[in-house]
Amino acid sequence: MQTLVYFSNDGIQVLQGIVKKGRLTITNYKTLPVEAGALINGVITNEEVVRETIAEALKESPKLFKNMKLIIDSSLILTKTVEVPKLKPRELEALAAAEFDESAGNYDELVVDYTPISGSSSNRIFCCGIEKRVIESYVTLFASLKIQIRSMDVGLNTMIQYVTATRDFRGMTFALNILDGKNLVSLLFENGIFIFSTRSRLLAERGTEAFAQELNGKLSSLIQFNKSQKSEHPLNMSLYAGLDEFELEGLRALNFDPDLNVFALPQTPNIKTGFVMDEVFDFGSLIYPSAGFFSGSRPLNLFAAYRKSNAVKKVLPFEYKVLIFPVVMILFFLITFGVLFGLKYSAGKRLEEMNAYISDANNQAEYLQAKQLTDEVNSIQVEIANIETINAAISSNPDLGSAIMNSLATQGNGVITLNALEYDGITGAIHIVATANNEKEAARYIDRLKSTSYFTQVDYTGYAQVSGTQTTTSSTATSSSTSNTILGYGFSADAYLKAGVVQ
Numbered sequence: 001m002q003t004l005v006y007f008s009n010d011g012i013q014v015l016q017g018i019v020k021k022g023r024l025t026i027t028n029y030k031t032l033p034v035e036a037g038a039l040i041n042g043v044i045t046n047e048e049v050v051r052e053t054i055a056e057a058l059k060e061s062p063k064l065f066k067n068m069k070l071i072i073d074s075s076l077i078l079t080k081t082v083e084v085p086k087l088k089p090r091e092l093e094a095l096a097a098a099e100f101d102e103s104a105g106n107y108d109e110l111v112v113d114y115t116p117i118s119g120s121s122s123n124r125i126f127c128c129g130i131e132k133r134v135i136e137s138y139v140t141l142f143a144s145l146k147i148q149i150r151s152m153d154v155g156l157n158t159m160i161q162y163v164t165a166t167r168d169f170r171g172m173t174f175a176l177n178i179l180d181g182k183n184l185v186s187l188l189f190e191n192g193i194f195i196f197s198t199r200s201r202l203l204a205e206r207g208t209e210a211f212a213q214e215l216n217g218k219l220s221s222l223i224q225f226n227k228s229q230k231s232e233h234p235l236n237m238s239l240y241a242g243l244d245e246f247e248l249e250g251l252r253a254l255n256f257d258p259d260l261n262v263f264a265l266p267q268t269p270n271i272k273t274g275f276v277m278d279e280v281f282d283f284g285s286l287i288y289p290s291a292g293f294f295s296g297s298r299p300l301n302l303f304a305a306y307r308k309s310n311a312v313k314k315v316l317p318f319e320y321k322v323l324i325f326p327v328v329m330i331l332f333f334l335i336t337f338g339v340l341f342g343l344k345y346s347a348g349k350r351l352e353e354m355n356a357y358i359s360d361a362n363n364q365a366e367y368l369q370a371k372q373l374t375d376e377v378n379s380i381q382v383e384i385a386n387i388e389t390i391n392a393a394i395s396s397n398p399d400l401g402s403a404i405m406n407s408l409a410t411q412g413n414g415v416i417t418l419n420a421l422e423y424d425g426i427t428g429a430i431h432i433v434a435t436a437n438n439e440k441e442a443a444r445y446i447d448r449l450k451s452t453s454y455f456t457q458v459d460y461t462g463y464a465q466v467s468g469t470q471t472t473t474s475s476t477a478t479s480s481s482t483s484n485t486i487l488g489y490g491f492s493a494d495a496y497l498k499a500g501v502v503q
Contacts (some may be wrong), residue, residue: 002293004069004293005065005070005071006288006289007039013029013032014029015291015292015293024270025274025276025422026281027275029286030057031286034049034053035049035053040390044389045389054141054145069149069294070135070303071153071288072153073154075199076131079127079156096127100112100129108131109131110129112128112129113302114126114300115161115300116297117160117193132306133389135152137389139303151301152303153292153295154302155185157300159178159196159288161296162290168270171192172192174236174237175188176239177219177239178201178241179241183202184200184202185199186218190226190231195229198221198457202215203424203427203429206247212250216254217237219238222238237261237262252330266283333487371461377469410497412445413445415438415441415445417436418432418434420433427496428499430497434493435490436463436488436491437489441489442489443460446460453498463489463491466487467486467487
């Protein structure tokens, strides 16, 4: 039996099950609620709260975390899909690490691993990089509870491996969308093969019409991407995990494409439950730990990569290896001779000096004081490390500065009127409402915003003609005429700032 653990926004999800011949039987599951704020963007910010939650669960079920595989998800995780030639595993490890060389300067000690992506005619690998400190926060937590981590995977890879291993998805072209709170991860599969993924944070309150419109906008972007690639496999299905039925119906009501089907992600036949409970097993809400049982031919294991990075040893050239034995023998005889000589003339004297030093009351007092100070310093260092972890998580949020505001205005080139700007300091989303002089200037303004280095993405939904009435009065008569006049072309857009940008 294997245990899958996923730290979600709603709590710690624990699934236990057995995989046999590609089929998963879930034998037990539990969601442990955790105090809000104990996890920020996949980083443990309140270790004590999380530890107490797991400790209480262990009291009720001591084998709940036996043979554990951990799944994590965060915007801090770097991922890439790369086409590679046929190489040895060690060469692929080096290639995967090299893929993040340009980004390494913005992160502290990246831990990198890879796994093959099967299904396509070419050789492709999924590369993943994450800061060592993020992994260490989980390692420290479970080590304090004497729970052994067997392996560590990321949410995006578990979904790729699950779809690849599931016969029902073979040959299908569809979008797979996973919601965890307000975090949305979307994957595009063409002919059953993973093509593309995107991550975003939804701004509207869940269950509202605005929330459904946001989801519809994200889906439209995936459809446009599929069409822009001129794929021979058109996108005709969108599956959702983590949506309730009411939210799904709201999204369906906005779907005007008769060829596009919107469904909740079904529990496929290769996953079944082996228990009888009154509570219905919600496959969509527990999709990450469920998918984590399908790991592929060469599983992604960031925990093994982390341990390997801590035990790196330099390989000596062959010439130096040959000299090791004679050098060791010479050193052995020299040390033996020196020890015998030293024992004969100075052992007694040194022993007396050591006893006198140990018996000295002042030395004993200084030792006790030094030990007390060392314990206090260690406690302070632990608190500093916790604060640095929290600050690092908070600093990953975007920030809005004057340079960005000036850029929003100057990019208008005098033909765009900014009517309203709204900013979300958590997600870094700037909602722009503006009016263009003509129908082409709105799109050009969006292109100019995308060309700047401030934003990760700019969502644009199109323009709408803005008209008004104008009354003309003749100076020679009392008659007047009224006519419709085009005042401009209104549009709106959402521009998402890059994480950590401070201007």
